[in-house]
Amino acid sequence: MDKMKQETADLTQENIARIGELFPNVITEMKDEKGKLKKGINFNLLKQLLSGDVVDGEECYDFTWVGKKASIVEANTPIRKTLRPCIEESKNWETTENLYIEGDNLDVLKLLQESYLNSVKMIYIDPPYNTGKDFIYKDKFIMDKKEYEEQIGMYDEVGNHLFQNTETNGRFHSDWCSMMYPRLKLARSLLTEDGVIFISIDDNEVHNLRKICDEIFGESNFVTEFAWEKKKKPSFLHKNVGKLNDYILCYVKNSLASHPFSVETTTERKKYPFNNAGNGLATLTFPARYVKFNMPDGIVEPQDMSEGAIVTQLLDTVQIDGGYNVNSFRLEGEWRYSQAKLDAIVKNSEEIVISKVPFRPNHIKVGGEIKKMKNVLSPIHYQMETNEDATQQLVALFGADLFDNPKPVKLLNYLIRAVTYATKDAMILDFFSGSATTAHAVMQLNAEDGGNRKFIMVQLPEPCDEKSEAFKAGYKNICEIGKERIRRAGDKINKEIEESNRQLKLGEEPKKPVDIGFRVLKVDSTNMKDVFYAPSEYTQKTLTDQISNIKDDRTDLDLLYGVLLEWGLPLSMKHEIEEIDGIKIHIVDNDSLIACFAENISEAVVREIAKRQPLRAVFRDSSFASSSDKINVEEIFKLLAPNTSVKVI
Structure with a gap:
């Protein structure tokens, strides 16, 4: 059964994996600050693969400041x-x-x-x-020895707090850029x-x-x-x-x-001609029961309807009934609109009107036209x-x-x-x-x-x-x-x-x-005790000696929201609490997730949760007395809810 990490994603490693999919030969191994191997990028090789010319040492347009590298690392650090x-x-x-x-x-x-x-x-x-005069965030950045020596005195051991960034500060603009x-x-x-x-x-x-x-x-x-x-x-x-x-x-x-x-639209309905300043002959198909004809009902036979500079040829017989075309028909002409544009007009329920023979379709936008916002926000514009x-x-x-x-x-x-x-x-x-x-x-x-x-x-x-x-x-x-x-x-x-709403007029809808x-x-801080962050650093005996991997001051609700974050679920989802045999279970968004953080969970409770077939289920790791109990839970879900993702914290 998988364990939840209870920490944010390592964006650096995710980016390395994406690059590796495109250029597998640039992936290498390097040691982290604790001496353990991790994946990295051979940047010299990557540059060579992307360009015959390397920009290092050459003049190029760049925007940088003291601390920029550290701020980039900070964004990716879990x-x-x-x-x-x-x-x-x-x-x-x-x-x-x-x-x-x-x-x-x-x-x-x-x-x-x-x-x-x-x-x-x-x-x-x-x-x-x-x-x-104002305060900005002072972030605790990871920096190498050289950077630290250059910036010593600018950062203390307490990260993530505010400080007043005065103009006398030698890194006045740099600190602000590093924050943003x-x-x-x-x-x-x-x-x-x-x-x-x-x-x-x-x-x-x-x-x-x-x-x-x-x-x-x-x-x-x-x-x-x-x-x-x-x-x-x-x-x-x-x-x-x-x-x-x-x-x-x-x-x-x-x-x-x-x-x-x-922030506003025009009130008038705008007309746009279909065949004005066309770009060569093309054929458009007009759908049935969509084109409005401002002419008597009846039959219009295929014919050349060109007149002067307007080129229009009807390729199909059109039957007009109730002012609309009964069947679809094709018009050949020098169109300023494409078939895709025509289809979009139909989808938006905007009108196409043909007023007379020769056919000259007009597109009429419903509800007026959007007026683009101005980039001056003042009392003159928008009564700002x-x-x-x-x-x-x-x-x-x-x-x-x-x-x-x-x-x-x-x-x-x-x-x-x-x-x-x-x-x-x-x-x-x-x-x-x-x-x-x-x-x-x-x-x-x-x-x-x-x-x-x-x-x-x-x-x-x-x-x-x-x-x-x-x-x-x-x-x-x-x-x-x-x-x-x-x-x-x-x-x-x-x-x-x-x-x-108390002053509504007849026929008005209440708000x-x-x-x-x-x-x-x-x-x-995390819900989990520090000893459980990196199990690989500890012996099996050390881990089994621990009573619980969850901090003593954390409630079921604390644990639930930690799970929502890791599983990538919105934090505003509907949340209900039920009891099964005296055990509380948390139901999120109609069985999107069922969580149970009780210390001792019976098989009957596990079976009842599995019968509901939630998309996800999570339990407390210490809820099960032994490894065999965990295996039993996995088997129950395989039998009753094979599509449920089951994890423990």
Whole structure:
């Protein structure tokens, strides 16, 4: 029976395996820091295979900084951590599909790689701008001796915490780049193929951020650099100009799969002629009962219908009944549309109209035309809100100004709407969530258009300054502010929906309440005792002497969410608890997974679980008294549920 690893994937080894599939002769062996053999890449040989010219030592375009290699390694390095559920701080735990995760976002992004790979439609982040006054993450990077000597004093033994990156720091820009690179690299893999990322930034690092994103997402996937007018009155702190705006960099994961950004559509129905400025004769087949004829019903015989510059020849007899063609027919002409385009029009239920003989089909888009979003976000364009508006929104919710420089709800509302107008059940991620404006905007937009978008908020529990209004109001850290904002904003939104529904006019459909809940999860050390991380390092006697491989302070729910992460299952899945012969079993998403973490499990319980034929089943390793008991469990599942994947922790 397989054991679960309870650690994140080793992305480096996975990448090596992919390269090995293409170039098996470049795979070699090397020793790790403990002297054990592991697979590696012969990079000199790989370069030779890919090019006759080696770039080492030659001039080439490159963007680098002190610590870049270490930041790349950091993105691929696995961690032995988990997410522990916190029901008491959550809202609507049983029914919500939203998540609020507390912890270092680098850890969280690694932990989410399996469960949310290619699943997030949109990411928005508002990272530290590196102004010389704000705090950034100090990551504990692995570095060789030379790098350490060059950077000694910059990193202490306690990793993953914040420090104030002042301009007097010799690695002022480098530290910021090292913080951003691994996070963006991990974030990209979470995006859907048509996914989008928006990053707020100002003048201090916009140039470096653009280069980092060009490297991670690709220059061809750059969309635009939005200018957001953040102030009603300009700041004159700049020597030469009065500044009004910040920037929002936007990239897509794959430009070929992306769609236009739009927050509005035209109201008129647009006509597009089929045979205007064609490119040579071609034949299109028009499906039966689809083309609308604005002419009397009857029979139209095959004939040449060319007139002037318009070349159209009907190749089949057409019977018109009720204004539509009874049978399919072919038209030969100089078409500006292809058959694939015609088929797409049919699929989208848009109209094709023929007004008269000679046949001149027009394509009429249903519901108007998408208007592409402008890259200026200001009060002139979209009635955009400013920082002052954002502060007032928080004051309206809390009665006090609790957070520095929050983003306004309408800004996030517009960005989310622009990329999810066609996918209103999309997942939205913000891993610098701050005051949770993104969550607020998701709930507000769902209330406006009936969507079912979900959010994942990630925030380090930064302590509030004891002199701040937030601390005086009883909030110890930023996470407490964010969670309370979601609670208050959600209650306000659903109350407004209830009031609106009480004032409905005859025939109007009532609005549905939106999901205003969230599951709170917190980053913590692994559920497993350290001795069990690498069994190969210990003797069999050492292992069998251990009573349990699970830490004493961990609950069944802790173990369950560790299993969900490793098996790559969404953390918002429905979860139920049942009892079989007095033993608790956890059922996730209607038998997608059944888990049982009881210390002593009878054969009857195992059989009952197997009879349900779940896709996956997991047990505690110490639940079985001997190896023969484990073998018996495997045999029961082979007999009753041969397609179930069974593992132990």
